[in-house]
Amino acid sequence: MNADSKNYNRIIIYTFLVVLIVYVMFNAMLYLSRVGLSEVTIEVIPKDATVKINGDITTNKKIFMDPGEYSFTASKKGWQDHNISAYLHKDKKLTVSLIPEPSSEDAEKFITDNPDIQQEREALGGKNFDSEYSVSGKNPLVNSLPYTDVYGPFKVDYGPSYLPNNKSGILLEINSSTPPGRVKFTEWLKQQGVDPTDFEIDYYDYNNPFKESDLL
Amino acid sequence: MKIRSLIVLIVLIIVISCLGFITYSSARNSTKIIFSSTNTEKVSVYSVAKTTGDGEPKLIKHLSSPTETLTLLKGEEYRVVYEAKDGYSDGEKNIRTDYTLKRVDIKPLLSDESLSKMFTQADLLEISSVFVATFPEDSQLYSLNPGKLLYDGTWYGATLTYRGDDVFNDDGLKIVFRKEAGKWEVKTTPPDITLSKYIYPEIPEEVLRATNKLPMTTPI
Secondary structure, eight states, X not given: OOHHHHXXXXXXXXXXXXXXXXXXXXXXXXXXXXXXXXXXEEEESSTTSEEEETTEEEOOSEEEEOSEEEEEEEEOTTEEOEEEEEEEOTTOOEEEEEOOEEOSHHHHHHXXXXXXXXXXXXXXXXXXXHSTTSHHHHOGGGGGOSEEETTTTEEEEEEEOOOTTOTTOEEEEEESOOHHHHHHHHHHHHHTTOOGGGSEEEETTOOOGGGSSOOO | OHHHHHHHHHHHHHHHHHHHHHHXXXXXXXXXXXXXXXXXXXXXXEEEEEEOTTSOEEEEEEOOSSEEEEEEETTOEEEXXXXXXXXXXXXXXXXXXXXXXXXXXXXXXXXHHHHHHXXXXXXXXXXXXXXXXXXXXXXXXXXXXXXXXXXXXXXXXEEEEEOSSOGGGOOOEEEEEEEETTEEEEOSSSOBSSOOTTTOTTSOHHHHHHHHTOOOOOOO
């Protein structure tokens, strides 16, 4: 092999080594920048809605963040804001689907003129229902509802809560009950490992006289 | 010789890079939490995720001073177990090291024994009077049962027994009072079958939980 050929081979090898080192360093730095962080993917329709995380605007649809609870909001003029609170666990990926509702004629017309977009919105809405930050994901009790105890008697189901401080968004509804049934209900809650302090509960069959009394 | 020196240099660079990589990676995966405790004899921090051979949570550290900073893994769950000084209750609390947690305050509650010593007959009489004064009509339908002084000694949880004749609404109810500026006041209006932290966010959760657990007893 002559000198030129040897030099040529050396250049090829060195070039390959440099490219390899740069590639390894780049990936190492990328990995280091994400250590301790978890991946969040944000899906939003309409796609040009402004997305905020804890009030800060973001344009990235894939982000790496520290574990913890975050508030995600999508907003656009003519559409009702959609807000989701979700807990980002360590070493777990989270997908947040934001679908503001149309609240203007233009927005309604956009949906009507774009049925494929409406289908995408419905698909995202379904994802929200099944995701870990949905109602059933955050409160395992909900998965066993509605529940009926014919001997109690009582029936317990759940509905939406409108209290702004109730982050679970759940209201437990007690129906078909008698006073002993309502006592059985509290015992049933205890058997589920649940403390009534942690729930907003409406006893529909109970007329609380104190709610109509005159307070001094 | 030149080639050997080059190889040694490359190996050194690789080793130093690896050490730097491991150190930086470890630092990025950790967070510093300040633990501050009062009225405690001993505070211990355990990992909930990591367990010892017999399944017990693994001890991270016994804290050696009232204020101490620990470096913990991000996004993990830990249990803080504390032994309280005389007059206070031992306890434990779970924490999760998410991005919002920077400090953990450990403040044991007064023990049941301390609380019962604080509660006087005069308090009991005043609470009964306040109940009647607050609900002049409905208090006739209910009897106020003996309750418990709670939390920091300024909260009182009790139960109400129905004495009327409406058999479809004769449920026992829970009620909470608070002593403010030396006077007792009703804080749960209306009293209810169970008390929710969402309806009464201003009442400490420990007070609501303890009151919800009170058994229905005979009236005063």
